[in-house]
Amino acid sequence: MIENLINNKRVASSSGRQQPVYNPATGEVSDQLGLSSPEEVNDAINAAAAAFPEWSNTPPAKRASIMFRFNELLSQNADKIASAISREHGKTHEDALGELQRGKEVVEFVCGIPQLLKGEFSRNVGPAIDSYSDRQPLGVCAGITPFNFPVMVPLWMYPVAIACGNTFVLKPSERDPTSAVLVAELLHEAGLPEGVMNVVHGDKTAVDTILDSDIVQAVSFVGSTPIAEYVYQRGTQSGKRVQALGGAKNHMVIMPDADLDQAVNALMGASYGSAGERCMAVSVAVPVGEETADKLIEKLRPLVEGLHIGPCTDTKAEMGPVITSDAKSRITDLIEDGVNSGATLVVDGRDLKIDGHENGFFLGGSLFDNVTTDMRIYKEEIFGPVLTVVRAKSYDEAVTMVNEHEYGNGTAIFTRDGDAARSFCDSIQVGMVGVNVPIPVPVAYHSFGGWKRSIFGDHSIYGPEGVHFYTRLKTVTSRWPTGVKEGSVFAFPTL
Secondary structure, X not given: OEOEEEOOEEEOOOOOOEEEEEEOOOOEEEEEEEOOOHHHHHHHHHHHHHHHHHHHOXXXXXXXXXXXXHHHHHHHOHHHHHHHHHHHHOOOHHHHHHHHHHHHHXXXXXXXXXXXXXXXXEEEEEOOEEEEEEEEEOXXXXXXXXXXXXXXXXXXXXXXXXXXXXXXXXXXXXXXXXXXXXXXXXXXXXXXXXXXXXXXXXXXXXXXXXXXXXXXEEEXXXXXXXXXXXXXXXXXXXXXXXXXXXXXXXXXXXXXXXXXXXXXXXXXXXXXXXXXXXXXXEEEEEEEOHHXXXXXXXXXXXXXXXXXXXXXXXXXXXXXXXXXXXXXXXXXXXXXXXXXXXXXXXXXOOOOOOOOOOOOOOOOOEEEEOOOOOOHHHHOOOOOOEEEEOOEOOHHHHHXXXXXXXXXXXXXXXXXXXXXXXXXXXXXXXXXXXXXXXXXXXXXXXXXXXXXXXXXXXXXXXXHHHHHHOEEEEEEEEEOOOOOOOOXXXXXXXX
């Protein structure tokens, strides 16, 4: 049974509640996960609280040295971590290695935490008065993370929080929890003291315990929009700082002057990589003009039909299974709804069978044309290997389409026209924008976050925004009495 990690030790849940963990490539149960009771979640929170006073007073340079060692251990154990991801998630080994690398970039960023925490100093802001600012840790922080990136998303959270001087409790997805524990153990091996980083497994019971805790000061969440909104509302009602990243419906606008081969290749990877189970996946292609659309479909169709799909053990696989049988059923139902709504199903991936893996949760790539903005397959986040093509008559129509969608996570434009690209970047109501870049996930020293119903809270994740989220500003104004003689002042102080 997969265990919790509290005070640097694996601890089995005694709640009596368990949930199976599946291998998506075979459909077989690979392990059992103990679902923590509220008492067990509080054990982890209390361990983090006990560790906070000493850790928060640990010099930032020493915290950074642990992160340097942690980064080395992640590199040394990359194949082991990627294999654990692939067994429980289903993504290819190469894709899992890419996930780890993007998480490592955040670890590398926080190796510079002494510089990132530097405050400001002003001398003589008044007669013999100096003022300085300082960013101080919050206390116990928590992360609730999704199944689609079981290593990368946690690494977007706790390295920043811990480097800033906080302690942490991670509640990873119950669908693929093993890799999160493996990575946390490497952080302990790097020299992290007991209680600073803890992992508890569970379901809604564990989530609500974290959200209602008087000890937890901040919560980071990544998942669907309905749950993100729930986490934000419940967390803030109990006085917490919350950043809750939700769903997405990412559009790629293809202008008539675009390099169409480049756009098609970008679409294939961005739409079907990781079986479309990415919050930054491109799920809507918006070709401008009928000629552009016709050529796009002509080029896409054979590539989608030719996708090499298989288990992570297949080194030629470009895409693996989806995470669960329920996810597969939901995706196939949405495909059927698209057909019934009048969209043209150019490629149907529902009947794919993989020899030797007939019970796996595999779907082929599906491609829709002539999709309209009133259809469910356009409105909802499918989170599967389905690309929808919505034809736009003009650039302005394409921009309006993107801006009117309830989600505002990521978008891209493919064009050779600098004026169009600049106008798009300025006017689009989306948090992350790519120009001839299909998945514009910011590098670690910038910050990741959408707009509209793709995020709840005022701070994006990792980068400078992450440092600000996990710290609070304190400003000190001081004067020493030597040489200063004055009586009481009753008016509001000025220079």
